[in-house]
Amino acid sequence: MKRKVDLVILSDVHLGTYGSQAKNLVNYLQSINPKTLVLNGDIIDIWQFRKRYFPKSHLQVIKKIISLAAKGTKVYYITGNHDEKLRKFSPVELGNISVLDKLVLNLDGKKAWIFHGDVFDASIQHTKWIAKLGGWGYDFLIVLNSFINFCLVQLGRPKYSLSKKIKNSVKKAVSFVTNFEDTAAELAIENHFDYVICGHIHQPQMREIKTEKGSCLYLNSGDWIENLTALEYHNKTWSLMEYEKQNLALAQEDESVNTEIDPVSLLASIKMMS
Template sequence: METRQRYKTIWLSDIHLGFKDCRADYLLDFLNSVECETLYLVGDIVDLWALKRSFFWPASHYDVVRALFAKASSGTRLVYIPGNHDEPLRDYVGHILGPIEIKREAIHTTLNGKRLLMFHGDCLDEHIRLRKWEHLVGDVAYDFLLFLNRWANVLRNRFGHNYWSLATYIKQRIPNARNVISVFEEAAVKEASRRGLDGVICGHIHQPALKNIKGLMYCNDGDWIENCTLLGETYQGNLELVQWTEHQTLLQSMADNGGPAKAQLLPLRRAG
């Protein structure tokens, strides 16, 4: 009999269905291996920007949508918080699309009573204050990074190696990129603090993280373009940042009382 890993709550964002670099294969394996009570989709699930440039919708992307609806049909609460790449769905905030609730943002209360603000994260772009030319250069450079990432992993796969994000490796070594990430993280927890909440859960910047910033919990569930990561809340009251590729790796965990994050790099058992 198949056994599935169970979480109380799961957060996914920045899947970018309709974009050629979406790792739908890994996401499908995850969705078919895990169960939860509530699944939050924290923006950029469908990449309408990419679909407008060039239509791309392989069978695996359709299968992801079907798997999400199957979870909702089997009793999982599904909440969709649109991002900037699927912004038109914000017109339906407050409505229910089939089994899916559409919200602009939300507040999640953890098992230990911590209240966490949830939004995609593009609302914080004004804090980064990049000039227009920097945005353009950044878009071109990021597309090139994804091109390198794609072909690096084609070669790695050919030689029997697991997935590895070259894009993230390079990005983390560019001082300006690190500064942008830091500014974004501090702006996110500042907004949670302004509202009297205990922390924030977001996506947007494709930089998974689980940490304590100025006494508040900062949780970024990452993406399925570069990192293939998710955030999960266990029934023991912990938050876990997990990478799901050929092997499942627990990157960081944090007691949901806001205790310090600790990188563990422990492999998780594959369901099945």
């Protein structure tokens, strides 16, 4: 029985990279029946897209999203920095799917401001080549971490996150996350939003932030590389879904998904567009 949810927000899936936990995301999407699904940026990683690497599980995510839209779910695809090529086409509507750069929703009389968040990142705005280089390094780190965790599991030891350890040990990284959250909240408060919802920094979060001008609830949907999290809003209440606590059975691979499907070529052509 699928769980009904009013609103689901997820981000930073990075389809097309080795670190993307696409199979787990398919499992999660198959377990819910959302009225509205918001994909808050970096769903398809056009920066690091490789035509030779786009496995069936990644295509299953796309197919599942399209299937949800066909069955009545309103899908909003908000562009991020890794899929910024899509900003050339936004805003655009394709049936029940809308592609746009930001979104405002009215949730039971309260205003929610939703955007990816790369606008706050100076490395993205001014030195994009450094950000891309960092993305490739992060992808390698995730692959290395996967091998380490495989070994740890075989030895009966708990998994370990290299990137989280690095982030938490570097004061500048911790400071960046805090500044990111505070900046988003301050702008939301100034513009009279009750909720501000971002992705981008791969840091799942739900916290109330107060300033002299008021307060708002800052939310971040995390990612589907390490944290495997999503935001859910149902019956006027927000919650942070953590996949590893859901105990969902691994879904069977959909044999109807054709690995020669044209979306791969389409993504390659989008990447080549100037």
